[in-house]
Amino acid sequence: MKRTVLVFLCLLVMGIGANSNSLGQTLSDVRYTSQATPVHGYSADVTIKMIDDESVSVTVGESRYTCFNDKPGDDRFSVQCHPDTLVPYLTELASFPAGTDRAIRDSVLTARYESGLLDLPSGAISGFISGPVNPLTGTPDSVRVWSEIAIPFATAVTTGLTTANAGEQPWLMSEGRIGAHIMIDYRRVAWADLFGN
Numbered sequence: 001m002k003r004t005v006l007v008f009l010c011l012l013v014m015g016i017g018a019n020s021n022s023l024g025q026t027l028s029d030v031r032y033t034s035q036a037t038p039v040h041g042y043s044a045d046v047t048i049k050m051i052d053d054e055s056v057s058v059t060v061g062e063s064r065y066t067c068f069n070d071k072p073g074d075d076r077f078s079v080q081c082h083p084d085t086l087v088p089y090l091t092e093l094a095s096f097p098a099g100t101d102r103a104i105r106d107s108v109l110t111a112r113y114e115s116g117l118l119d120l121p122s123g124a125i126s127g128f129i130s131g132p133v134n135p136l137t138g139t140p141d142s143v144r145v146w147s148e149i150a151i152p153f154a155t156a157v158t159t160g161l162t163t164a165n166a167g168e169q170p171w172l173m174s175e176g177r178i179g180a181h182i183m184i185d186y187r188r189v190a191w192a193d194l195f196g197n
Contacts, residue, residue, distance in 0.1 A: 077140045078130040086124040086150060093179075110178045113152065120178065124150040131191070140191045148173075149182040 066087055070078040082090060092112070096105050112118035131143035153176060156163050161172040161182065168187055174180045 075133050075135075076130065077133050077143065078128075080126060080128045080130075082126040083121075083124045085119070085121045086126065089118060089120045089150075092118060106177050106179070113178055120150065120152050122151050126150070129194075131188075142188050142190050143194065144188050145186040145194070147184040147186075149184070151180055151182060152178050154180040154182075 064084050065081050066084055067079055067081040069080075070076055089109075092109060093105070096108075109118060113120055126148045128146050128148070129143050131140035133139065134141050151159065151172075154172060155176050156172055159172050159182065161170055163172050163175045165171055165183070165185075168185055170182050170184050172180065173183050
């Protein structure tokens, strides 16, 4: 039952309704090769964009979610799916040079947000799956699955949530900052339990 609920929540957050075996196989194919394969059995469409600016469209459509995977060839499997309304903020966030001080980055983004030049919707839900790849199998042994709900400038007082990692209970991260969000961690899960391979 827990596995069914976990898979359902993960797929719901990513805006996809499909069979989990197909999802795992397709995301794995995209992650480890430069060739994308069609996503079968989906009621929504998915676009995979590579971090190094190379973009691979698995299925182009109107799902209102964009999925990003990490750079191929590293030792991690990582996919994150964000509502399209959050992509402009993520693009601006990624435009800062590596190593930019967080306070400077937050100050610039906050000024752009307050001046109306940057849209950051409250309540946007993103889904994440991440884990180290086992070099013997080419897939992770287990992955961490979590969701984030963007609530710019939220605090413990405004949300009633703790700011300390509460395990499987929701908690507030980046309190009071433009990137404040509620974390919902579904725990570490065996890859085979999620995707059957």
